[in-house]
Amino acid sequence: MAILAGDALLAEAFRTMSRGALDYGIDLEVTTDIILEISQTAGFSGLVGGQVVDIESEGQDVDLPTVEYIHTHKTGALILGSLRAGAKLGGSSGDELEAITRYGGRIGLAFQVVDDILDIVGESSKLGKDVGSDEARNKATYPGVVGIEESKRLAENLVDEAVSHLTVLRNRAEPLEEIGRYLIRRTS
Amino acid sequence: MAILAGDALLAEAFRTMSRGALDYGIDLEVTTDIILEISQTAGFSGLVGGQVVDIESEGQDVDLPTVEYIHTHKTGALILGSLRAGAKLGGSSGDELEAITRYGGRIGLAFQVVDDILDIVGESSKLGKDVGSDEARNKATYPGVVGIEESKRLAENLVDEAVSHLTVLRNRAEPLEEIGRYLIRRTS
Numbered sequence: 001m002a003i004l005a006g007d008a009l010l011a012e013a014f015r016t017m018s019r020g021a022l023d024y025g026i027d028l029e030v031t032t033d034i035i036l037e038i039s040q041t042a043g044f045s046g047l048v049g050g051q052v053v054d055i056e057s058e059g060q061d062v063d064l065p066t067v068e069y070i071h072t073h074k075t076g077a078l079i080l081g082s083l084r085a086g087a088k089l090g091g092s093s094g095d096e097l098e099a100i101t102r103y104g105g106r107i108g109l110a111f112q113v114v115d116d117i118l119d120i121v122g123e124s125s126k127l128g129k130d131v132g133s134d135e136a137r138n139k140a141t142y143p144g145v146v147g148i149e150e151s152k153r154l155a156e157n158l159v160d161e162a163v164s165h166l167t168v169l170r171n172r173a174e175p176l177e178e179i180g181r182y183l184i185r186r187t188s
Numbered sequence: 189m190a191i192l193a194g195d196a197l198l199a200e201a202f203r204t205m206s207r208g209a210l211d212y213g214i215d216l217e218v219t220t221d222i223i224l225e226i227s228q229t230a231g232f233s234g235l236v237g238g239q240v241v242d243i244e245s246e247g248q249d250v251d252l253p254t255v256e257y258i259h260t261h262k263t264g265a266l267i268l269g270s271l272r273a274g275a276k277l278g279g280s281s282g283d284e285l286e287a288i289t290r291y292g293g294r295i296g297l298a299f300q301v302v303d304d305i306l307d308i309v310g311e312s313s314k315l316g317k318d319v320g321s322d323e324a325r326n327k328a329t330y331p332g333v334v335g336i337e338e339s340k341r342l343a344e345n346l347v348d349e350a351v352s353h354l355t356v357l358r359n360r361a362e363p364l365e366e367i368g369r370y371l372i373r374r375t376s
Binding site: 001003004006007008010011012014015017018019021022028029031032033035036038039040042043044047048049051052055 | 189191192194195196198199200202203205206207209210216217219220221223224226227228230231232234235236237239240243
């Protein structure tokens with residue numbers, strides 16, 4: 001039933017996009033482009049690809065590029081895909097879309113690095129899930145590879161870099177900057 | 189890994205449709221409509237919905253409407269959705285699309301009735317899968333509810349009815365009629 005729920009939700013995402021585009025008169029070239037992007041985000045070149053490497057890496061000695069591959073594909077791709085879909089719907093292209101893309105790539109990775117850190121130092125009551133599960137399952141994580149202090153520095157650098165890409169969007173990008181800063185502070 | 193393969197293939201279907209439409213200059217209103225239809229075909233109102241009822245019916249006493257629900261949604265929806273997608277890409281609408289839809293609904297159900305029959309009387313070497321698995325798992329099937337002879341008559345009637353809907357398409361529908369007739373004869 002859990003497998004079927006996942007399948008149904010995946011199909012529902014594409015139903016929502018196509019139904020919404022037809023109902024609200026969204027430009028269908030933009031719509032088709034977004035459906036293409038989200039399908040790649042979810043499939044073997046995105047989320048599924050990251051998850052496959054994640055599973056195969058359990059219990060293995062992994063290097064930093066492997067951890068980065070897992071994180072950029074598994075969680076990062078979904079965050080990046082969502083950002084780019086929103087940007088395209090808002091009519092962004094060229095420099096603006098490029099800025100959102102660079103921001104999204106860094107922020108997606110930062111999110112997952114912080115997630116790895118919280119799995120070690122976080123409180124399960126705030127997170128709403130057990131902590132320590134990564135280590136117990138011998139998962140490939142940033143703290144596992146470079147240590148917790150270096151991971152914190154890395155997350156901060158990623159957010160700084162992400163935010164630096166937003167200058168072209170000026171004050172319209174303030175909410176995105178705030179989201180980036182929040183990522184570092186979050187405890188849940 | 190099997191779950192992930194399924195997820196990736198589901199996403200890949202939508203990638204193929206959107207990528208193909210953009211590459212080959214397919215009308216994007218037709219494309220979006222087809223993506224919507226296939227998402228409904230695959231999701232909780234189609235394939236997933238039928239599979240859920242199928243699983244919940246295992247080991248239960250089921251009536252004919254339940255078996256029909258399972259079959260029209262699980263296999264039938266995919267056959268119907270594929271037919272309608274092809275018809276729409278070919279520019280069908282109105283009477284023609286209606287004819288294909290009625291044909292597809294009956295043919296999809298006929299396919300599954302024959303599949304149930306072959307699971308009892310078929311040869312596993314020809315089918316490429318074990319026979320008797322429905323009965324072993326106490327699955328909801330047509331032969332299980334109405335018996336094998338009545339199921340054969342039903343399959344033939346369904347194909348006759350399916351083919352009768354094709355008259356509006358005249359000789360262009362000959363391949364569809366042949367597929368219908370083949371369904372009854374098939375042993376693999």
